Amino acid sequence: MRWWDIAPVLDLERELFPEDAWSAGMFWSELAHARGPAANRRYVVAELDGRLVGYGGLAAVDGTGDIQTIATARDQWGTGLGSRLLTELLSAATAFECAEVLLEVRVDNTRAQRLYERFGFEPIGFRRGYYQPGNVDALVMRRTTQSPSESPAESAAESPADSPADSGTGTPAAAPSPSPESPSAQGTPTHG
Secondary structure: OOHHHHHHHHHHHHHHOOOOOOOHHHHHHHHHOOOOOOOOEEEEEEEEOOEEEEEEEEEEEOOEEEEEEEEEOHHHOOOOHHHHHHHHHHHHHHHOOOOEEEEEEEOOOHHHHHHHHHOOOEEEEEEEEEEOOOOEEEEEEEEEOOOOOOOHHHHHHHOOOOOOOOOOOOOOOOOOOOOOOOHHHOOOOEEO
16 A cells, blocks of 8 residues: 555545445555565555555554455455455565464454454453444454464355455555456555
């Protein structure tokens, strides 16, 4: 993700998460930590036919990764794009030498929860009233480097359902490889 991606990311953010959308300042702040020798963030976007259709971000601190945000446009749900974005964020966590990756997801977003479970995330607790102003609880999930026994790409290929997988403090990586099982996601270019 680059500065010129912020406007289209915000458009998608507001469409998917009207009550608890991130602000431009939040994205600018995250991108400030994504470049240079002390970078500890990785943000990516996916484009299709010149349109931004997905984005995601990860923060890494002291061996722990935190998926801050991940989302796909509604017309991309079920194409495997969310799985590709998540795979890239997990690859970034590996590059940052994270022993575990955490995320928060709305308790009412079961599609996103199923996606995370396929990638080896397990529930570890709740954050009451985390998503404001709707006062919706967050399910906290964790994935350690020891799980799952199969690779995330294999899990994603089995069931490519995607949704706006909101995580981190609000809603919501090198280029992921397209999945042969999700032809509409093939060729969707991504960039950091």
